[in-house]
Amino acid sequence: MAKITFIQHNGTEQTVDGLPGMSVMETAVKNQVPGIDADCGGACACATCHVYIEPDWVEKAGARNPMEEDMLDFAFDVRDNSRLSCQIKVSDALDGLRVKVPEKQF
Amino acid sequence: MSDVITTDAVIIGAGPCGLFAVFELGLLDIRCHVVDILDRPGGQCAELYPEKPIYDIPALPVVTGAELTSRLLEQIKPFHPEFHYNHMVTAVKKLGDADFEVETDGGLKFRSKVVVIAAGGGSFQPKKPPIPGIEAYENGSVFYSVKKMDALRGKDVLIVGGGDSALDWTINLQPIARSLTLLHRRDDFRAAPDSVKKMRELAEAGKMSFKLGQVTGLKGDNGVLSAATVKGNDGASFDVACNAMLPFFGLTMKLGPVAEWGLNLHENLIPVDTEKFETSVEGIFAIGDINTYPGKLKLILSGFHEAALMAQKVFKLKNPGERLMFQYTTSSSNLQKKLGVS
Known part of the structure; x- marks a missing residue:
């Protein structure tokens, strides 16, 4: 089990349990975290599960894969710490992960 | 384009469920026109994951969105559906007791016995x-x-x-x-x-x-x-x-004009019964991801089942009083003739 905290644009925080093997996006959807639209259901095909990884976690969350890098072209306000949450697998190493949800996916 | 197209059924959405609806309706001699906002068939399978594998279509251990779409198109070919791409259905109106008038943003107008909403997550619109x-x-x-x-x-x-x-x-x-x-x-x-x-x-x-x-x-x-x-x-x-x-x-899915057609909605989905998959308006059906009912699963295979049952009720609406004999494509020479295989 890994605790994952989603921080909304207005500062509200929600900490939920993530199961290793599931994606951060699936964890958000399962726990009804607002702002993770995930139109395509995790196929890395829509860029509506965009999150910003908090600075301390960027390295542990890992680098974008090439498909994700391409798909981020369809996200808005992409920053260095932008990831698509469907492409981050929950693991024990990510226990405590903190991610920010953009104000709007689109 | 002011000519009104008269048909039995207007299917809104050319995704897998809309395409398979053509098949199930076609077996019952119900003619279909299919309208889609995209410029090609396949719906989400075409727009979101044409190259991505799908593993839960019965008897196809793995199939891509593009391949599933092309196989469905092949399967429904005998029924000669007419497709209208790049059109968004903007209005659905009931005319008197029987027919519907369906209009698109591109100026098409249909008069049909029934309307089948197979619009998935809604219409794809620019982000x-x-x-x-x-x-x-x-x-x-x-x-x-x-x-x-x-x-x-x-x-x-x-x-x-x-x-x-x-x-x-x-x-x-x-x-x-x-x-x-x-x-x-x-x-x-x-x-x-x-x-x-x-x-x-x-x-x-x-x-x-x-x-x-x-x-x-x-x-x-x-x-x-x-x-x-x-x-x-x-x-x-x-x-x-x-x-x-x-x-x-890119594109994102929005419910779009469906909300304005006088149907009951629940959290942007259209509630239907599980016998006929009919909406709160008789003659308007909803199948696939856009509908909701107790136990609903947003799976392509569920949409296929919904299409089959919907077609039974459409037959009754089109042929009041007529008894529909249930037949199998494997054994019915009548159905095989329609499929062009006998």
């Missing part, structure tokens, strides 16, 4: 980047698609994005725009390499400019854009003078 104040410029200076190229003749055009739409329009509009700037967040593109090469050649020849960065704000008056403020990849901000901006960030 609108949440740039502060962008609404004020929409349709005057900011366009999410190009309807008439001529409207951009002589303009200072800013195109934002790195996909095929962004690159194609860069190449197509460069000759007629007064100036053209392509803005993208990175020096890499998901668009076809050939278009990228053309764009780079145009930029090197000084016929357009390519800049790296993202739009953060817009400047202008009374809905007329004068510049876009851009944050460059080095963090510094600069303005790009423009009086037309075309942001291309």
